[in-house]
Amino acid sequence: MRKPGQELTDEQQVALGALRRLAVVLGAHFLEEEGNDLVATVRRVVYERGTTYVFVGTPDESRRREILRGSLLSRLVRELPGVDIRVVANRADRPEAGS
Amino acid sequence: MSRLRRPPRRLPIERDARRILVPFEGRLDPTVLDAAIRMARAEHAVLVPAYLLIVPLSYAEDSPLKDQVEVAMPLLEAVEHAALREGVPVDARIEKGRTLTHALKRLWEAEPFDRIVAPAPIPGAPGFSEKQLAWLLTHAPAETVVLKPAA
Numbered sequence: 001m002r003k004p005g006q007e008l009t010d011e012q013q014v015a016l017g018a019l020r021r022l023a024v025v026l027g028a029h030f031l032e033e034e035g036n037d038l039v040a041t042v043r044r045v046v047y048e049r050g051t052t053y054v055f056v057g058t059p060d061e062s063r064r065r066e067i068l069r070g071s072l073l074s075r076l077v078r079e080l081p082g083v084d085i086r087v088v089a090n091r092a093d094r095p096e097a098g099s
Numbered sequence: 100m101s102r103l104r105r106p107p108r109r110l111p112i113e114r115d116a117r118r119i120l121v122p123f124e125g126r127l128d129p130t131v132l133d134a135a136i137r138m139a140r141a142e143h144a145v146l147v148p149a150y151l152l153i154v155p156l157s158y159a160e161d162s163p164l165k166d167q168v169e170v171a172m173p174l175l176e177a178v179e180h181a182a183l184r185e186g187v188p189v190d191a192r193i194e195k196g197r198t199l200t201h202a203l204k205r206l207w208e209a210e211p212f213d214r215i216v217a218p219a220p221i222p223g224a225p226g227f228s229e230k231q232l233a234w235l236l237t238h239a240p241a242e243t244v245v246l247k248p249a250a
Contacts, residue, residue: 011114014210018192021209025152025193027163 001041004034039075046083053084058093117144117213118190120241122203124151125225126174128248131218132181138216138244139187146187147212148178151202152195164195199227200234212241219247 002008008016016032023030035041046054059072070078076085119142121127121135127148139146150171152164175191182189196202207215217235220228227235236243 015190017209018190022193024161025164025168025195027165 001033001035001038003036039072039079042076043079046080051083053086054080055086055088057088058090113143116188117142118147118211119144119214119216120147120149120206120212121178121216122149122151122194122199122206123218123226124153124199127178128218128221130249131216131246132178134246135216136182136185136187138214139182140185142214144187144213146178146182146189147192148175148182148189149192149194149206150175151199151206152193153199153202154195154197156197160195160197168193198231200231200238203235204238207240215239215241215243217243217245219245221248 020030031045033041033045035044042054045051054076056073056076073085073087119135119139121132123131135146135148138144152167152171154160154162154164171193175193179189179191192206194202194206196205215235217232218226219232220226232245236245
């Protein structure tokens with residue numbers, strides 16, 4: 001999702017291009033949606049496409065945002081009744097990854 | 100305010116950081132991986148391990164390759180863990196093509212790299228042939244290092 005009119009940096013364009021190419025390799029559909037609110041945009045796409053399963057990465061949210069707006073995950077659960085939501089961990093966070 | 104921030108979940112990638120491409124097929128020899136990680140750490144660069152997939156001529160070029168991706172993902176994950184242990188940020192890729200050189204060309208046409216680290220051929224193992232390495236050294240858009248895996 002990107003905000004309406006948002007320009008991407010070169011790095012973001014490269015990352016987006018890599019994701020598009022990975023989607024082709026996987027046989028997945030890659031959608032780019034415009035919106036100002038991630039949860040509202042996901043909700044719209046889920047109902048437009050009859051989605052029953054949503055995968056999300058681990059959000060990198062600030063505590064302040066969580067306190068003010070509620071966490072992204074709890075908002076998704078609340079806004080998507082009847083839809084399975086799976087949070088995929090960042091493999092780099094596993095203990096064996098070390099640092 | 101800063102006390103409210105959580106620590107970043109992955110190593111930060113500096114803006115305009117150098118990018119070191121490590122293309123491979125099959126498995127990546129640990130000697131080559133270690134050397135690429137050392138280079139990336141010394142140059143404060145991002146390591147870009149790229150698993151190259153071959154699309155057989157009997158398939159359309161945009162065919163999904165789920166079986167091959169299932170092989171590639173754990174390998175890339177292992178590379179990522181090895182790099183992260185050394186404090187090197189990683190931005191992994193999977194690229195496909197009709198040949199290894201075709202996949203490589205697509206990759207560097209899509210994004211810039213500052214250095215390429217390629218493994219030399221191992222007899223009987225998948226990976227670049229001598230002829231493909233010669234092509235790589237001739238056509239690569241960046242400084243290229245060919246590393247011989249441990250015997």
